[in-house]
Amino acid sequence: MSGEPLDIEGWTCPAPLRDSPTVLLGHGAGGRLTAELVEHLFVPALGGDATALADAAVVDVDGVRIAMTTDSFVVRPRWFPGGNIGALAVNGTVNDLAMVGAVPLYLTAGFIVEEGLETEELGRLSAALGAAAREAQVQVVAGDTKVVDRGHGDGVYITTTGVGLVPAGVDIGPTRAQPGDAVLVSGPIGVHGVAVLSVREGLEFGTEIRSDCQPVSSLVADLRTAGIDVHVLRDPTRGGVAAALNEIAGSSRVGVEVVERAIPVPDEVRAACGFLGLDPLVVANEGKLLAFVPEHQADEAVAVLQANPRGAGAARIGRVVAEHPGVVVARTGIGGTRVVDLPLGEQLPRIC
């Protein structure tokens, strides 16, 4: 590397200009640049307010409360340890529905295929999508296929949209966190991002790290059945736990305090993150949730999550405080505290 001349053309600024005249990779990374694009471009253009453009919306159809959410999946590579773009397209959208307390019911899938993709691979990815839908107990009811010419795609991009039913009495949303709430996570973090990076960059970390790509809707159902008064749910995908907690702290105008050593980070993930210079808190997850619940129900909620195989590694990682509204701090192993900031832009492009 050191012998090569600096490639100015392909060089990416690690902290790109905030008022860039063009769209940067970082605008799609789920960090501060994405938030700014939504707030300053999409919301004024499309009408409505910023909260109305959250990942899942709850709307009324003839007196029934339904949740709607959409996500485009552009993960590279399409196959990675523990998953693929087809399964991810189902679980990502199912989980977004679950995060407003909805029971996921129906999916649509739009495929943008690059000319030249092997038909056999498209078939395998579709079968993976179908299998994931059955596992998550949702039905794929409508689809669309477009083909773009070579050099204008990357195999296949999949956009899924989900519709779910919000049960009566359920009121879960990012503005409902309140001082005294306990913050839970349903299992070890950072796994999806490291699994994708490991194959993309050809890195070997000793043990194979497999993505946690899975539906978490059954965890939400279990919490509801147990009578837990869940205030906020969030699946920490792009931007990881750091982005999710920052968004909740901002929306609810509360402070969040996490205890670093309480956060489950697998050794392999910690090692890989050390090697790559990443904070595990900003690495994407695809089968985990964060839950904000009243302090007095925290232990019970952790037990409920742990009783489900999909939440076996659940843990309590922090609490909501009245101080420093909008700011997330972490108590470090050596007794200090640090601010956990919303990542600016791109650390892991095309992770989902």
Place this chain on the structure above:
Amino acid sequence: MSGEPLDIEGWTCPAPLRDSPTVLLGHGAGGRLTAELVEHLFVPALGGDATALADAAVVDVDGVRIAMTTDSFVVRPRWFPGGNIGALAVNGTVNDLAMVGAVPLYLTAGFIVEEGLETEELGRLSAALGAAAREAQVQVVAGDTKVVDRGHGDGVYITTTGVGLVPAGVDIGPTRAQPGDAVLVSGPIGVHGVAVLSVREGLEFGTEIRSDCQPVSSLVADLRTAGIDVHVLRDPTRGGVAAALNEIAGSSRVGVEVVERAIPVPDEVRAACGFLGLDPLVVANEGKLLAFVPEHQADEAVAVLQANPRGAGAARIGRVVAEHPGVVVARTGIGGTRVVDLPLGEQLPRIC
């Protein structure tokens, strides 16, 4: 041209092999190749039957009948006379909802942006999308943005998904055509496809031809209010009127007979199609509908459509017959008949 060597690498077979091992542009064209991909690849992979994967599905949520549909838009260029990819993404999806008789209510929008797109253009396209949504009286309730690296997109692709309410008593679908039905079209055909081609290929046809990109949901509402017993509706987009009529004839197992000179084709479209060697019946429309109604209500239905500015050019163009089920024939100007076949694959790539 004639002096240049044949470019074997970039050469596209006009009638590609049906069992191609790779995906071809024609698989996205809405013709026979698309139908085969859906029938032989997506339906087995995703479960369900072919009708369940129609453009819009009608599903039950807690006793309410809702319609769901999704479409990815990859039109090139992004701006064309009479429209742009943002407006198209709204109207295409709104119209698909209307085609099962649903009242369109909510949209989601997923943007796949290529790194380097000017932020200002993304803003203008989003504003166009927002304006089209207001005009079509639907609300954009959720969105997503992904950014892909240069050379893996083409400015922006937009996937919209729509949800609508199917009013009580409405039963409109592609299997309900029956012998004796009259076939109506809501206005002149072929305009969108020719408008896009004209700018893409740098062709000039004397007069500027503007896309008919518009919502047709108010036409459907007018027919319902007037008490017309509509059996089938279809917006003849990719593959044009020919593909739409063939699909209906196949689904309903009836024959369709159209009278060529009764089909409204603007002179400019006819001239352009002659120049390009295209049949106007296979050219895409983005603001028209085909309606199958009982013979005794046909004149009234045409009058209802004509009374709405969006259906001013409505006409009766044919009828359903018991003979030749699954086959569409056209009576030509000189008194003969010809079979109107489903186009095989690609005539107009990336038209929507």
